[in-house]
Amino acid sequence: MSSDLQHVLDRAADGGRITPDEALDLYVDAPFHALGRAADAVRRRRFPDNIATYLIDRNINYTNVCVTACKFCAFYRAPGHEEGWVRDLPEILRRCGEAVDLGATQIMLQGGHHPEFGIEWYEETFAAIKAAYPMLALHSLGASEVVHIGRVSGLTHEQVIARLHAAGLDSFAGAGAEILTERPRHAIAPLKETGATWLSVMETAHRLGVESTATFMMGTGETNAERIEHLRMIRDVQDRTGGFRSFIPWTYQPENNHLKGHTQATTMEYLRMIAVARLFFDNIAHLQGSWLTVGKDVGQLTLHLGADDLGSIMLEENVVSAAGARHRSNRLELISLIRSAGRIPAQRDTLYRHLVVHTDPADDPVDANVSSHVSSTALTLTPA
Numbered sequence: 001m002s003s004d005l006q007h008v009l010d011r012a013a014d015g016g017r018i019t020p021d022e023a024l025d026l027y028v029d030a031p032f033h034a035l036g037r038a039a040d041a042v043r044r045r046r047f048p049d050n051i052a053t054y055l056i057d058r059n060i061n062y063t064n065v066c067v068t069a070c071k072f073c074a075f076y077r078a079p080g081h082e083e084g085w086v087r088d089l090p091e092i093l094r095r096c097g098e099a100v101d102l103g104a105t106q107i108m109l110q111g112g113h114h115p116e117f118g119i120e121w122y123e124e125t126f127a128a129i130k131a132a133y134p135m136l137a138l139h140s141l142g143a144s145e146v147v148h149i150g151r152v153s154g155l156t157h158e159q160v161i162a163r164l165h166a167a168g169l170d171s172f173a174g175a176g177a178e179i180l181t182e183r184p185r186h187a188i189a190p191l192k193e194t195g196a197t198w199l200s201v202m203e204t205a206h207r208l209g210v211e212s213t214a215t216f217m218m219g220t221g222e223t224n225a226e227r228i229e230h231l232r233m234i235r236d237v238q239d240r241t242g243g244f245r246s247f248i249p250w251t252y253q254p255e256n257n258h259l260k261g262h263t264q265a266t267t268m269e270y271l272r273m274i275a276v277a278r279l280f281f282d283n284i285a286h287l288q289g290s291w292l293t294v295g296k297d298v299g300q301l302t303l304h305l306g307a308d309d310l311g312s313i314m315l316e317e318n319v320v321s322a323a324g325a326r327h328r329s330n331r332l333e334l335i336s337l338i339r340s341a342g343r344i345p346a347q348r349d350t351l352y353r354h355l356v357v358h359t360d361p362a363d364d365p366v367d368a369n370v371s372s373h374v375s376s377t378a379l380t381l382t383p384a
């Protein structure tokens with residue numbers, strides 16, 4: 001490693017800010033073990049308790065009907081398609097009740113951009129969930145949904161956010177970020193809002209008191225420089241708002257969609273991104289490893305490269321699974337993965353507060369049902 005690169009790595013490991021160009025140099029050229037050691041040093045300083053967290057939540061998809069037609073998406077169906085469906089409110093509430101029974105603390109409502117769902121549909125749904133299950137955090141939707149609802153209902157982004165918040169939305173999920181850099185974003189999702197608009201909506205939300213996470217879907221044909229540009233765009237907004245709670249990179253899943261000729265990010269590309277993200281984001285507290293898309297073993301490795309969280313058990317997940325993600329897990333397995341990585345497992349809530357710290361394996365929960373799955377065919381489906 002050159003002395004210049006070593007100098008950058010040392011500064012980053014000491015908590016100093018690195019520029020996008022320096023991040024790119026580290027991403028491309030730094031020896032893997034040195035990169036990981038520096039990122040782990042940052043993680044240790046941020047979280048000296050040696051805890052790594054997980055979450056119990058359920059993704060509930062309210063419709064697969066979508067007008068945005070992202071090329072990478074295997075989940076959506078165009079309006080009028082015979083396989084389109086909508087979940088009605090009783091079904092959504094039933095799933096929330098199941099999640100509560102299994103110990104979930106968070107619901108992530110995700111759906112297609114249904115052309116007939118205006119702000120009232122979301123207000124009624126959120127208010128009903130909060131009335132029935134006030135203990136559940138609604139960490140749901142995202143900037144893309146705000147843009148879509150604004151179009152359908154003739155409202156500004158600010159108005160949409162304020163009304164969703166008033167109806168019960170606690171925080172926005174970081175979904176829809178995909179890659180924010182304009183060239184690759186337009187190539188994979190030409191009808192989606194621009195990366196600048198995605199960030200502008202998040203900035204507005206943070207200003208209105210609605211925090212969020214930020215994600216990154218790697219591996220749809222973007223260059224290394226475009227990957228780092230994605231990080232820069234998020235960090236600039238975070239400097240102004242402080243509203244991104246965590247950064248969550250994951251890898252594009254290539255099955256059953258219209259994006260041809262692209263391969264997934266490799267394991268090394270993903271792990272290097274985890275480490276560089278920990279070094280680059282001196283202003284975002286948490287970094288999540290994605291076992292769902294990269295697998296449990298690779299997810300476990302992220303805990304040695306800067307990650308402090310393995311995300312959710314995902315009692316239900318259908319979107320990424322539709323594109324080929326086959327990994328499933330359960331509560332005991334995630335606890336075991338974290339512990340065997342040399343860390344203390346803890347269940348967290350949406351705000352990253354520790355709910356249960358699993359210090360003694362003898363006290364580990366014996367709830368085999370708390371595991372991830374995709375929807376069963378027995379679910380109530382209403383044709384759209």
Ligand code: SF4
Binds near residue numbers: 070073076111113
């Ligand atoms: S990723 Fe979301 S917005 Fe894009 S097509 Fe799929 S459901 Fe629609």
